[in-house]
Amino acid sequence: MKKFTKIALATVSAIGLMAAPAMAEKVRMKVASSYPSSQPLIGSAGVELTKTVTAISGGDIEMRFFEPGALVPAFEVLDAVGNGTADAAWSNPGYHTSKDIAFAMFSAIPFGPGAGEYGAWMFYGGGQELMNEKLYNTFNVHSEICGVSPPETSGWFRQEIKSLDDMKGMKMRFFGLGARVMQKLGVDTQLLPGGEIYPALERGTIDATEYSMPVVDEAAGFYQLAKFNYFPGWHQQSTLQDLLINLDTWNGMTDNQRLTIRTACRATYTNMLTEGEAINGAALTRLRDEKGVNIRNWNAEQLAVYEENWGIVVEELKAESEIFAEAWAALQEFQTGYNVWKENAYLK
Numbered sequence: 001m002k003k004f005t006k007i008a009l010a011t012v013s014a015i016g017l018m019a020a021p022a023m024a025e026k027v028r029m030k031v032a033s034s035y036p037s038s039q040p041l042i043g044s045a046g047v048e049l050t051k052t053v054t055a056i057s058g059g060d061i062e063m064r065f066f067e068p069g070a071l072v073p074a075f076e077v078l079d080a081v082g083n084g085t086a087d088a089a090w091s092n093p094g095y096h097t098s099k100d101i102a103f104a105m106f107s108a109i110p111f112g113p114g115a116g117e118y119g120a121w122m123f124y125g126g127g128q129e130l131m132n133e134k135l136y137n138t139f140n141v142h143s144e145i146c147g148v149s150p151p152e153t154s155g156w157f158r159q160e161i162k163s164l165d166d167m168k169g170m171k172m173r174f175f176g177l178g179a180r181v182m183q184k185l186g187v188d189t190q191l192l193p194g195g196e197i198y199p200a201l202e203r204g205t206i207d208a209t210e211y212s213m214p215v216v217d218e219a220a221g222f223y224q225l226a227k228f229n230y231f232p233g234w235h236q237q238s239t240l241q242d243l244l245i246n247l248d249t250w251n252g253m254t255d256n257q258r259l260t261i262r263t264a265c266r267a268t269y270t271n272m273l274t275e276g277e278a279i280n281g282a283a284l285t286r287l288r289d290e291k292g293v294n295i296r297n298w299n300a301e302q303l304a305v306y307e308e309n310w311g312i313v314v315e316e317l318k319a320e321s322e323i324f325a326e327a328w329a330a331l332q333e334f335q336t337g338y339n340v341w342k343e344n345a346y347l348k
Helices: 002-019 044-056 074-083 101-106 115-124 127-134 176-184 194-203 214-220 247-252 255-289 300-320 322-345
Strands: 027-033 061-066 088-091 141-149 155-157 171-173 188-190 228-231 239-246 294-297
Touching: 027 044, 027 074, 044 061, 044 088, 044 141, 044 239, 044 255, 061 255, 074 088, 074 141, 074 239, 101 127, 101 176, 101 322, 115 127, 115 141, 115 255, 115 322, 127 141, 127 322, 141 247, 141 255, 171 194, 176 188, 176 300, 194 214, 214 255, 239 247, 239 255, 255 294, 300 322
Parallel strands: 027 061, 027 088, 171 188, 228 294
Antiparallel strands: 088 239, 141 239, 155 228
16 A cells, blocks of 8 residues: 555656746846946836845845946947847946937926826826837837936036026036927036936036935935036926846746746835835935035026927937837826826826
């Protein structure tokens, strides 16, 4: 009887092994970054993402974070991921506008959606699918929207801006679609990676800058060189970050591996938003009360000028890029339905 039992158990075990799905092949990924890990939130979130994916996958996916320049320069991650120099990258769609200005539509939109609305379009309104199909996939890359920043500041200046005319002729680091608006106002804009901004400001290569939220800008030390910080961040009411993955690698993953990454990205999106909301008030208070920063706000007339010029820029960009025009139309269509909810549900 005992012999029969042993034989039966062995048979059941063998059948179970035969019926079980083959073990998924482990995925090991070198993750390049456009942001230094030392930068609060926008850099540190990339490090935490790689740790989270590795942990919750049980080692089925192993991610290793690399600082900007360790694998490739900060603004060259798209090509690097596409050609396999890096397996993945922690970045921002707005850093790839030299390829097509439409990338900026999936990064930050002047006078555009906040984090909730932006996420709704990207995750449930077709935005992420459109971004991948029309842009990233053509570079052999898949993107998962993986983070979001709360509103940013709109500029650090050495002197008070009493009129928008004061900015004419300034050399200013400025990001994304907002840079096109600043150019309309006579500002000479250029895009620099985060680690290059302070040295450029110190040397006088640029006269002014914008970069990120108060907690990030504080860590960057801009207050040491420019004492006037302007709000609101009309150009970046929310800013998306993404995880780029080589398309062949993404397609070769199991459903569980892809779901693991997507779930970790959605969690990172939530964590970045809520942590950013929690820590920026204290950072702004320190800048104002301890570090001598003069906090200024654009008045209604100045904001109206920015918004008017944004409307002009939109029409120019629609003519410049077919994909921008398609993405803009898709967002407008989504907002037609969303605004019924927004206008009735939210306090004005």
